[in-house]
Amino acid sequence: MSIKRTLLTTAVGFGCAITSASVVSADEITIATVNNADMITMQELAPAWEEATGNTINWVVLEENVLRQRTTTDIATGGGSFDIMFIGAYETPIWGAKGWLTPLDDFADDADYNLDDIFQLVRNGLSADGSLYAVPLYSETSFTFYRTDLFEAAGVEVPTEQISYTEFAEMAAALHDPDNGIYGTCQRGKAGWGENMAFVGTLANAFGARWFDEDWQPQLDSPEWNAAVTYYVDLMTASGPPGASANGHNENRALFKDGKCATWVDATSAAGDVRNPATSTVADVTDFFKAPMQATNKGTGWFWSWALAIPASSQKTDAAKDFLKWATSQEYFEMVGETKGWVAVPSGTRQSIEEDARRVEAAPFAPAVVDAILSVDPADPTLLPVPYTGVQFVAIEEFQGIGNYVGQQVAAALAGQSTVEEALANSQTFAVREMTRAGYIE
Amino acid sequence: MARAVSTRTKVTNTAIAGTLGFMMFFPILWILVLSFKTEEDAIRAPLEVLFSSDWSLDSFAAVQARSDYFKHFMNSVIIAGGSTLAGLIIAVPAAWAMAFVPAKRTKDVLMWMLSTKMLPPVGVLIPIYLLFRDTGLLDTRIGLVGVLMMINLPIIIWMLYTYFKEIPGEILEAARMDGASLREEIIYVLTPMAIPGIASTLLLNVILAWNEAFWTLNLTAAKAAPLTAFIASYSSPEGLFYAKLSAASIMAIAPILIMGWFSQKQLVRGLTFGAVK
Numbered sequence: 145m146s147i148k149r150t151l152l153t154t155a156v157g158f159g160c161a162i163t164s165a166s167v168v169s170a171d172e173i174t175i176a177t178v179n180n181a182d183m184i185t186m187q188e189l190a191p192a193w194e195e196a197t198g199n200t201i202n203w204v205v206l207e208e209n210v211l212r213q214r215t216t217t218d219i220a221t222g223g224g225s226f227d228i229m230f231i232g233a234y235e236t237p238i239w240g241a242k243g244w245l246t247p248l249d250d251f252a253d254d255a256d257y258n259l260d261d262i263f264q265l266v267r268n269g270l271s272a273d274g275s276l277y278a279v280p281l282y283s284e285t286s287f288t289f290y291r292t293d294l295f296e297a298a299g300v301e302v303p304t305e306q307i308s309y310t311e312f313a314e315m316a317a318a319l320h321d322p323d324n325g326i327y328g329t330c331q332r333g334k335a336g337w338g339e340n341m342a343f344v345g346t347l348a349n350a351f352g353a354r355w356f357d358e359d360w361q362p363q364l365d366s367p368e369w370n371a372a373v374t375y376y377v378d379l380m381t382a383s384g385p386p387g388a389s390a391n392g393h394n395e396n397r398a399l400f401k402d403g404k405c406a407t408w409v410d411a412t413s414a415a416g417d418v419r420n421p422a423t424s425t426v427a428d429v430t431d432f433f434k435a436p437m438q439a440t441n442k443g444t445g446w447f448w449s450w451a452l453a454i455p456a457s458s459q460k461t462d463a464a465k466d467f468l469k470w471a472t473s474q475e476y477f478e479m480v481g482e483t484k485g486w487v488a489v490p491s492g493t494r495q496s497i498e499e500d501a502r503r504v505e506a507a508p509f510a511p512a513v514v515d516a517i518l519s520v521d522p523a524d525p526t527l528l529p530v531p532y533t534g535v536q537f538v539a540i541e542e543f544q545g546i547g548n549y550v551g552q553q554v555a556a557a558l559a560g561q562s563t564v565e566e567a568l569a570n571s572q573t574f575a576v577r578e579m580t581r582a583g584y585i586e
Numbered sequence: 587m588a589r590a591v592s593t594r595t596k597v598t599n600t601a602i603a604g605t606l607g608f609m610m611f612f613p614i615l616w617i618l619v620l621s622f623k624t625e626e627d628a629i630r631a632p633l634e635v636l637f638s639s640d641w642s643l644d645s646f647a648a649v650q651a652r653s654d655y656f657k658h659f660m661n662s663v664i665i666a667g668g669s670t671l672a673g674l675i676i677a678v679p680a681a682w683a684m685a686f687v688p689a690k691r692t693k694d695v696l697m698w699m700l701s702t703k704m705l706p707p708v709g710v711l712i713p714i715y716l717l718f719r720d721t722g723l724l725d726t727r728i729g730l731v732g733v734l735m736m737i738n739l740p741i742i743i744w745m746l747y748t749y750f751k752e753i754p755g756e757i758l759e760a761a762r763m764d765g766a767s768l769r770e771e772i773i774y775v776l777t778p779m780a781i782p783g784i785a786s787t788l789l790l791n792v793i794l795a796w797n798e799a800f801w802t803l804n805l806t807a808a809k810a811a812p813l814t815a816f817i818a819s820y821s822s823p824e825g826l827f828y829a830k831l832s833a834a835s836i837m838a839i840a841p842i843l844i845m846g847w848f849s850q851k852q853l854v855r856g857l858t859f860g861a862v863k
Contacts, residue, residue: 174808179822187652202808205819210803217711217804223719225807394822398629423626 170198171463176215177230178208181417182282182450182490185480186471192479193470199463208338215455219244224457227464231278233269233449234537234544240277246454246461247275248468257469261494265518270451278451279472283492284413285445285516286346286435288312293429294319294326294406303433306444309350309375312407312436316383319406328383330405331376334392335555337537337547342446343409344554345536345547346435348372349443352527355538355546355575360531360584362575364550364568368439373564377557389559401425409435411448412513416487419509432512443525445516446536449492481506492517542582549574614839620832621645628829645833653816655837662812662841664727665802666795669734670788673742676735678784681746682772686755696747699740707737707800718805725807733805734795741794742787749783750776782855789846789853796842813838 177183183205190201204226206214211230218225219239231239239245252259259267262280270278295302298319303311312329320328332340348354353368363369380388385399393410397417400408401424412432421427435445452471454464470476477497481489486506489497491513497503498514525535532538537547553567562570579585619635620628627639649655684692714733715724723729753776761775777784799814806815817838820831846853 176807179819179827184652204807204811204815206803206815207818207821210818210821214804217715221712221715221719223715223724225724402629 170200171460172200172202173227173460173463173467174202174204174225175228175230175467176204176206176211176218176226178211178450179205180450181488183230185484185488186281189476189479189483190471193467197463197466199467201467209336219455219457222457224455224459226455227458227460228467229453229455230281230450231453232451233447234534234539236270236278236451236453237272237533237539238541239453240272240275244456245277246456246458246464247277248279248454248465249275251276251279251465251469254469257473258496261474261496262472263492263495263514263518265447265520266449266493269447269449269522278453279468280449280451280493281472282413282490283447283449283517284411285447285492285513285520286343286409287412287445287512287516288433288435289400289405289408289410289415289418289430290433291319291403291406291426291429292431298406302431306434306441307436309347309379309436309438313375313379313383316379316407320383325404327385327399327405329379329407329409330385330391330396330399331380331388331409332392332396333380333384333389333555333558334395335389335548335551336392337544337551339392339551340554340558341547341551342448342536344373344376344551346409346444346446347376349526349535350436350438350440351375352439354526354528354530355543356531356579356584358529358531360579362546362572362579364575365572369568370564372438373554373557373568376554377564380558389555400430412516413491415509415513416491416507419507420487432509434516440527442521442527443535445520447517447520447522447534448536540582540584542578542584546571546575546578617832617835620829621836623829625827625829628832645829646837649820649830649833649837653819653834655816658811658813658816658838659841661727661810662796662814662838665730665734665810665812666792668727668731669738669795670742670791672731672735673739673791674784674788677739677742677746677787678772678777680743681750682776684743684747685750685753686758696744699743703737703740711804715804724805725809725811727810730802730805730810730812733801734798737798737801738791738794742791745787745790746780746783749780749787752783753779782852785849785852786855789849793842793846 177186187203187205194200212235215226215229215231216235217223219229236245240247251257259276263283266280266283267276269283270276270280290302292302294300300315300318307315316328318328319326332343334340348369351368351372353366353372354363357363385391385404391399393414396405396408396410397414399405401418403425415432418424418430419427424430437444452468454461454468458464472493474494474496477489477494478500481497481500481502486500486503489503489507491498491507491510498510503510520535522533522535522539525533532540534543537543550571553562553571556562557564557567576585622641622643622645623635623639624642624644627635630639684696718724718729721729723732757779758771758775761771766775796812797814799818802812802814803818806812817831817834820827820834822831
């Protein structure tokens with residue numbers, strides 16, 4: 145064989161090797177996610193990551209409850225259908241502790257990623273047994289949205305300190321003007337642990353109620369729960385919109401943006417949308433104050449974070465980790481700010497972003513949101529000690545079923561289909577049965 | 587002799603039937619209306635939606651830009667069509683056997699098959715998911731064709747059995763006396779006579795498979811997801827997506843509505859086949 149031919153063969157072989165290596169290194173990853181504005185933005189910006197890495201993404205977008213059921217089935221059976229899942233602060237510690245998620249502790253070693261820039265509280269909420277199992281896209285608590293113009297017209301003083309729920313009810317009654325299509329307050333009524341129980345859970349905390357005592361005995365028939373749910377039903381009956389038991393976050397957000405609600409205690413993540421003149425009719429006349437308290441100020445604002453995690457069954461961990469770093473990096477948030485506006489940047493995740501002058505200028509409420517998020521302590525959510533973590537939820541597997549059932553009972557009481565006493569008695573019976581079955585109590 | 591019906595009764599019956607028909611059709615009509623609105627307009631009060639807001643194709647454009655409609659559509663066609671055809675291939679001989687050469691336990695077998703439809707699907711989700719995982723069928727069209735075929739098989743067999751029972755056995759006997767084999771008897775004698783029944787069975791099962799949302803959502807991810815997954819991707823408890831959800835729904839149901847519209851005569855004929863002797 146001539147030298148020329150040998151060199152040619154070697155060159156061709158080398159070229160083929162490089163080509164095949166580049167083909168092998170390009171991965172196709174599948175991401176399961178919910179359909180919300182932040183994730184749609186991520187879908188729109190993701191081609192930048194695809195171009196930079198050569199990898200491709202298959203997006204599986206599902207409604208939140210369907211996504212939860214779908215991802216739970218897949219992860220529990222090790223199906224391996226997804227390489228990245230968009231999950232919440234409720235699932236992450238439970239699934240992480242079971243070994244269903246890939247630990248992300250090595251993110252701390254990447255100086256460019258700067259894991260410490262992500263708020264400690266949020267990282268704690270996405271960890272189990274000291275390991276980080278998901279990285280947050282955004283975090284939220286709850287606070288009170290209110291209409292400055294309606295407060296002024298009704299002569300109601302805007303609170304500067306955290307008020308009590310008793311004062312809040314008086315305020316809502318003074319602002320209630322159904323003849324002119326204005327309701328004193330709009331709160332979640334649609335049944336579900338992530339719907340009405342998010343608000344009712346924090347309300348119960350404020351009244352000093354707890355889901356379980358230190359021995360995991362359900363406490364739903366306690367006087368505190370009764371006082372909280374009675375207050376909720378009375379408040380909504382006196383100052384709420386008609387058919388409130390059908391209204392979830394979405395419906396209330398639409399009502400508020402349409403100028404129908406004087407007050408609304410809900411997710412801080414809705415602030416950008418409500419204050420956006422392009423999407424809201426009340427952008428210029430909306431401001432915020434803390435969610436009210438009652439017997440205690442603990443657990444009066446919830447804590448939630450939507451985050452990205454990698455199932456342990458994924459075969460493409462390296463590509464998935466690379467995407468997670470990109471999608472929750474400082475550069476990504478800046479890219480969102482530059483392309484979608486700084487008011488639309490996912491909130492409550494990175495300190496550097498929240499302190500960025502461009503963010504503060506575009507979203508003057510951002511510091512208040514961050515303060516509210518950082519004031520939450522999921523480990524100490526109510527007046528009395530509890531054996532669980534979580535403010536508006538209890539971070540145990542059984543809570544999903546119990547929370548949904550209690551949500552249905554509370555919605556029935558709000559709709560007038562049962563009394564508060566009946567609703568709570570049924571809830572207690574159900575919770576005792578479920579906790580007994582699960583082995584928490586005998 | 588036809589019974590005389592007064593004009594008043596006719597008008598009343600027509601009005602009741604029209605009202606009921608409109609009530610049944612109204613949700614689809616409202617989805618159609620919302621699909622031509624912007625997200626902000628779609629959440630207004632019904633009268634405002636109709637008269638005070640603009641009409642636009644923005645939602646359709648947004649859905650088309652975000653999702654690969656054609657891929658989902660093709661998956662639906664293959665899954666619904668494939669499962670129905672596979673079901674028919676198995677069900678025609680099975681229904682023939684049960685209708686013309688019944689055994690002692692044929693009725694029991696028919697009832698047992700129907701009873702499998704009474705099982706809540708979620709009860710067998712995990713076993714089937716594990717089977718799919720171990721056989722590599724997760725997120726494949728062939729896997730869904732198999733599952734939907736098996737799920738709809740009892741209905742296909744029952745429907746065909748009912749139609750075949752209406753056909754006089756003597757005709758098949760005559761074919762046999764003329765020297766027709768079993769295969770020729772089914773293909774050249776039985777099938778042509780049962781065409782209306784087979785057609786309506788086919789149409790009904792295509793519709794059932796097209797609309798099936800439990801298995802198609804749970805056993806697919808990105809590659810084999812049909813139009814049910816396409817619709818589900820626009821449902822959200824957070825944010826406003828009513829107009830896009832409506833547009834996605836219209837795009838998903840349009841093919842099956844058009845198919846149903848053109849074949850309604852055949853469908854009704856098949857469903858009422860044998861009702862009047």
